[in-house]
Amino acid sequence: MSLPSGLSFAQAPPITVPFRFFLSAPLFALLAALLALWFGPSLMDSRWQPSVLALTHLMTLGFLTMAMVGAMMQMLPVIAGSPVAHAVGVARTVHLLLVPGVLFLAGGFLWGWPWPMRLAMALLGGGLLVFAIAVGVSLMRAASDNPTVIGMRFALAALAATATLGLILVSNFSWKWWLVGWMRVTNLHLTWGLLGWVGLLVIGVSYQVVPMFQLTPAYPKLLTRWLARALFALLLLWSALWLLPEAKAQEQAALAVGLAAVAVLAAFALATLRLQSQRRRKQSDVTLLFWRFGMASLLLALVLGVAGQAMRVAGNAPGENFMAAFLFIAGFAVSVVNGMLYKIVPFLIWFHLQSLLMGVAKVPNMRQIMPEPGMRRQMWLHFLAVPLLSLSALWPPLIYPAALLFGASMVLLEFNLMSAFRVYRKHAKLAPKTDPQIT
Amino acid sequence: MSREHILDVRGLEPPEPLERALDAAAALQPGERLRMIHSREPCLLYPLLAKRGFQHLAEAKAEDHHEILIWRRGDAEAAPFGLTQ
Numbered sequence: 001m002s003l004p005s006g007l008s009f010a011q012a013p014p015i016t017v018p019f020r021f022f023l024s025a026p027l028f029a030l031l032a033a034l035l036a037l038w039f040g041p042s043l044m045d046s047r048w049q050p051s052v053l054a055l056t057h058l059m060t061l062g063f064l065t066m067a068m069v070g071a072m073m074q075m076l077p078v079i080a081g082s083p084v085a086h087a088v089g090v091a092r093t094v095h096l097l098l099v100p101g102v103l104f105l106a107g108g109f110l111w112g113w114p115w116p117m118r119l120a121m122a123l124l125g126g127g128l129l130v131f132a133i134a135v136g137v138s139l140m141r142a143a144s145d146n147p148t149v150i151g152m153r154f155a156l157a158a159l160a161a162t163a164t165l166g167l168i169l170v171s172n173f174s175w176k177w178w179l180v181g182w183m184r185v186t187n188l189h190l191t192w193g194l195l196g197w198v199g200l201l202v203i204g205v206s207y208q209v210v211p212m213f214q215l216t217p218a219y220p221k222l223l224t225r226w227l228a229r230a231l232f233a234l235l236l237l238w239s240a241l242w243l244l245p246e247a248k249a250q251e252q253a254a255l256a257v258g259l260a261a262v263a264v265l266a267a268f269a270l271a272t273l274r275l276q277s278q279r280r281r282k283q284s285d286v287t288l289l290f291w292r293f294g295m296a297s298l299l300l301a302l303v304l305g306v307a308g309q310a311m312r313v314a315g316n317a318p319g320e321n322f323m324a325a326f327l328f329i330a331g332f333a334v335s336v337v338n339g340m341l342y343k344i345v346p347f348l349i350w351f352h353l354q355s356l357l358m359g360v361a362k363v364p365n366m367r368q369i370m371p372e373p374g375m376r377r378q379m380w381l382h383f384l385a386v387p388l389l390s391l392s393a394l395w396p397p398l399i400y401p402a403a404l405l406f407g408a409s410m411v412l413l414e415f416n417l418m419s420a421f422r423v424y425r426k427h428a429k430l431a432p433k434t435d436p437q438i439t
Numbered sequence: 440m441s442r443e444h445i446l447d448v449r450g451l452e453p454p455e456p457l458e459r460a461l462d463a464a465a466a467l468q469p470g471e472r473l474r475m476i477h478s479r480e481p482c483l484l485y486p487l488l489a490k491r492g493f494q495h496l497a498e499a500k501a502e503d504h505h506e507i508l509i510w511r512r513g514d515a516e517a518a519p520f521g522l523t524q
Contacts, residue, residue, distance in 0.1 A: 081482065212479070351454065354454075366454065
């Protein structure tokens, strides 16, 4: 039982803490779409091209990590009961380091110059370090029996692994030192980033946000207890196997561990789809549809990923898996982040206005803050973009309509988020001037 | 003896649980308190209540069953267990 206390407003960091990240994220995805239009079908020649590396990092760091960092800083006090200390300063610092960091990294890849890469190393390394320390301390203080906290801890560890491996690779790129097995290091980097940082965070956060916002039953206890732990352990084991000398047995063992990790993610996707089918409210909802689309894309990406790996080990494979990558990043990760933004953003605006206005003026409802038709239009653009993107792996000229649709979807997402933020600013002006505790 | 209103917000989509609790709290008469039943602890409700001059006492009956008592600050009759602070 918790006694009533002089509750601090630490439970809700100022609205600028998450919003600076949320409002920046779609701009990076738009930049990725413009790059895809510029480079066109040549993107599909090889995954090692500078253009592909620039594009991937605009998506993973610029869009996904940007939004995930903002969401974590907002969610920690609410779902883990443990606010991030000095949230305003941390958010400002991390944001100011990440934004130019991603741009320099993408620029460094594109032009092949070492100096933007070195700058990017300092900016991204610094930004992610500040974030990891601030959020790490908050996660250490949080109650350990909360499956979301456990998922977030593993996700943060995965981010640290991804960032460390990334820094090693960038330093190799910009100083040209001799790095044994940089292809292996790259594979480790992207696996920790996609399955670890993105996968583990989505799993951990889903336990809370899916039942809360999509009105489904809770995830089964067995899953919430074991999924994140199993995935993290498998990633560790998989990484250890890659440190062994290259041999058929090592490859097969890595494939088996990879299959188990895929099974964990597939179990998560299937459980989520099942819970969604059991929801109490029957009318569809943009977030629900984004998440369904995301889970279906995840399942398809996993199947294609496994097929690609198995073929590679069997020795007759292209080794390139653009379709699985498009489905995982754009189909799964972007969809769930996009869907969540449509719940978190209007909710936070409602909450902060509720706190500011105090009966002086009526607080607009969620639909007035984020109107449904605008969200639906953007959702359909995204739902058209993802299949075309995936098919462009088979027929590269499709990248043009796919990138156009994806870019348009991101313009509309930014417009929707900005419109909601304008509603906040317009109403916040009506607040009595006496209480600056929450803005 | 204080009078208690029950407000069950389980199964409602955010921010409806908070909206209903704030409305119900605002309608409390002297000597009355609110018992809110929710499937999770509504952490973000507390600062909103505090700002409006309400106190609360939360108890987790089960992982998905939380009860939150809400009363007007200074209303000794409505305060549970004689809590006045």
